[in-house]
Amino acid sequence: MKADPKGVLTGEHYLDGDHACTEGALAAGCRFFAGYPITPSTEVAERFSARIPHVGGIFIQMEDELGSMAAVVGASWGGKKSMTVTSGPGFSLMMENIGLAAMMETPCVIVNVQRGGPSTGLPTMVGQSDMMQARWGSHGDYEIIAISPASPQEAFDYSIKCFNLAEKYRVPVMFMMDECVGHMTEKVVIPNPDQIDVEPRRLTKKSPKDYLPYEPNEDLVPDMIVAGDGYRIHSTGLTHDERGYPAMKPEVQEKLVHRLVDKISKNADKIIELEEDQTDDADVIVMAYGITSRVTMPAIFKARKKGIKVGFIKMITVWPFPEKRVRELAKKVKAFVMPEINLGQVALELERVVSGKAGVHHIPHAGGWVHDPEDIYKVIVEAAK
Amino acid sequence: MKKNAGNVPEHPMENLLRMDRIPHIWCSTCGIGTAVSCFIQALQNFDYPLDKIAVVSGIGCSGRIAGYIKLDSFHTTHGRAIPFATGLKLANPELKVIVFSGDGDLVSIGGNHLIHAARRNMDITVFCVNNFIYAMTGGQCAPTTPTDANSSTSPYGNFDHPFNIPLLVGSCGATYVARWTALHIRRLTRSMQEALEKPGFSFVEIIAPCSTLYARRNRLGTGLDLMKFYHDNSVIQHGAPLESLDIQFQKKIIVGKFIDKKRPTFLEAWDQYLGKKLGDKFISAEKGIRAA
Incomplete structure (x- = not known):
């Protein structure tokens, strides 16, 4: 559309x-x-x-x-x-x-x-x-x-x-x-x-008689309705079955919560967008998002000038985290570097995914201003050793 | 007579109840069932396409009402039924949106939304079941619990002062305000219908017995005893001054219709004001595209 x-x-x-x-x-x-x-x-x-x-x-x-x-x-x-x-x-x-x-x-x-x-x-x-x-x-x-x-x-x-x-x-x-x-x-x-491509709402094609509000499709996502279209559905914040009815049962909870998580994690490849630059033969990969991804650029240019093989991943999608790609790269690189304006919220996830296969250097910043690119450069140099 | 699958004559309210969810969770002699019966009767009298009516509830015993009504129905978060309904109505103005919930949900945790929806004259109808207590969680004190009444968190009696709900919503600009007890089924039904037909923010308080918690903790007998109390102590006084509508423990309860007036609803004001300011550059909310 x-x-x-x-x-x-x-x-x-x-x-x-x-x-x-x-x-x-x-x-x-x-x-x-x-x-x-x-x-x-x-x-x-x-x-x-x-x-x-x-x-x-x-x-x-x-x-x-x-x-x-x-x-x-x-x-x-x-x-x-x-x-x-x-x-x-x-x-x-x-x-x-x-x-x-x-x-x-x-x-x-x-x-x-x-x-x-x-x-x-x-x-x-x-x-x-x-x-x-x-x-x-x-x-x-x-x-x-x-x-x-x-x-x-x-x-x-x-x-x-x-x-x-x-x-x-x-x-x-x-x-x-x-x-x-x-x-x-x-x-x-x-x-x-x-x-400009826009995604329309995934409205059901079924008749009200055949429609179940929380019956998932193959991609684990159910089709929706609009209130007033004659479906007379019920939706609740309680744990619910495919009819949308409350069901206080561990087995219904198990199925529902897993699906809510899986519909994102199992479709992660389709959701995730990354911009990669010179990651193929990199020794060190810097990952960053938002304003920090821009602040990182001077550090990367300087490191490359000094002959360090440094790749860069700008994360457009932060969640779901690009686990698959990071695991592939972790087998090849010496270390990852992640500057972010917090004390390690995404970097700790990076560390979990890298799982000891490469180094992970976090560059924390408590906020109020962006990183000094020089500080990022120093960590890149350290990580490349 | 229409018959259901078991060849039993269909109950006249079955078309508006989710029969596959019956039996419901409410206690025997709880007043919510009566409020729901009156509501369904009012819906049947209300000349509006049923597919275009939506019911929104919050959390609590009365919060479960939406789940039993066979219309588009939403059981939302604690206190947020009114803002959820606000979004629903504004996104789809042809819907008649009804909030049906309890006193703790609407007046305590949802109090801020209640007064602002009344101020905006948001085009929704609110039915508030007031049983004087947090019943779903086991009978705790509410901002509607009368002074001196006992609850599980006011075990020596309530020293605090309850809200006068009609005064609260009336002073904020509601266009229709009434109060009835679960005993006044004909008057309550008619009042609900009037509220549904009223443009803008209409509000009906329904005083209802909670026999399991409120009556038992206060040694007031059974649900039937509370209905007898309503019979002997309710005073119908239409147009009573809102300030006179305080509820005191086991004293007379003034019921009736207190406000029935007209003022522009939120959507009317949006269209009229912006239409005037922007002229032919203005596109009304209803012409905004749907998600698909």
Whole structure:
């Protein structure tokens, strides 16, 4: 399916990441936004509130983030592609209904323009320390998809990707931006609507009589309905069977929770997107995401100039983690290096996957500013020894 | 008479109940069953296509109501039925969206959403079963528990002050506010229908017996005894001042219809205000594309 032209602002623009993210959402067909203002994400909401009356849809500023996330889940069942945007403290409040979205298998997108934490932390300054919360912040076992952009252009492009993956896998997708990308202004090219692929909702073709709301297809994802289309379904946050009915039984729980996890992990190859550069004969591979992937570049250029064989993986998808690719590379390289603006949230996952087959050098940063490329360079040199 | 598979005459409410989920989980003499019967009767009287009606519940005994109604129905998180319903309604304005939940869910953990939905005049109908207690979790004190009443977390009696729910929602701008007990089945049914027909934020409080926890802990007898109490102590007083509607332990309960007024709903205001400001550049919410 191609994009609805009403939502696509075709042309060359000079936008910050937050504004570009909104344009991506509108191009993807998002027509419902519920949110609560929070720095440094508010510009996404502001632009949506200005644009949506010209496109057809709803912007509602809710009373808090608990209500925002609940409204997003409700709106998705009402048949609109739906999103919210927030930052650290608001993200914490959204966890309750992110769990509901995961359990009800509700397509939706949650944008988190990350700042420094914990608690109120550094409201106006960069962080990447919500990565593990994005993955497992709500209670119980489930998997989500998380994507990080590194520029305003990517904020536009991958915002569309988030909506497409949310529809395809019926899962909440976390768009893990950061304050730097959110507030940096660059050229953003928005293509024609007929050049933008959007994933439609996977609506069932079955009649109401034959339809079971939680009967999975081969890809482990069930087909959906829109409330009001005559299916009269029930959906609940309780453990439920294929009819959607509550079933307080360990065997139903076993089947459901495994499927919620497997529908992401077993489709990981189709979901994961990485940009690799000179990884084939590398001794050292640097992996990074978001703003940190850009800060890493000078370090890599310098190391290559000094003759170190250093490869680079820019992670577009952070969750699910690219386990398969990392395991392949771990057999060949001396070490991995991962800078991130937290104290090791994704790096520890890297270490788990590498599992002692190569070295893993983490470069932590507590937030408030980006890494000094020189610090990354020094670790590359160390790792290459 | 229509008959079901077992050749037994079909119950007149079967078309709106998920019969494959019966028996339900509610205790004998619980007031929720009566509230549901009145609701189904009101739905049958309500001239609206049933496929376009959705029911949303939160968590608790009353939170289970959505699961038994054979309409599009959603059993959401604790306190969030109203914001979920808000999203559902705004995304699909042709739906009639009903929130059916309990006092703890709507007034305590969901209190912020309740007052804001009333303020916005969100076009939803809220039915609130008030049994004065957190029943699903075993009878804890609620913000609706009358002063002096005993609960498992106010074992010496409740020193605190309960909400006057009609005053709360009425002062925030609800367009329809009524209160009945589970005894007033004809009046409750009619009131529910009126609330369904009312544009904007309509609200009906249903005082209901919890015999297992509230009545037992307070030595008030059985569910039937509570119904007798409602019979002897309910005072119908339409249009009563909202400030007079406090509920005191084992004192008279004022019931009736207190507010029935008109003001623009959220969606009407959205369309009218933005339409005026933006002129022919404005595209109404209803014209926004569906996800597929």
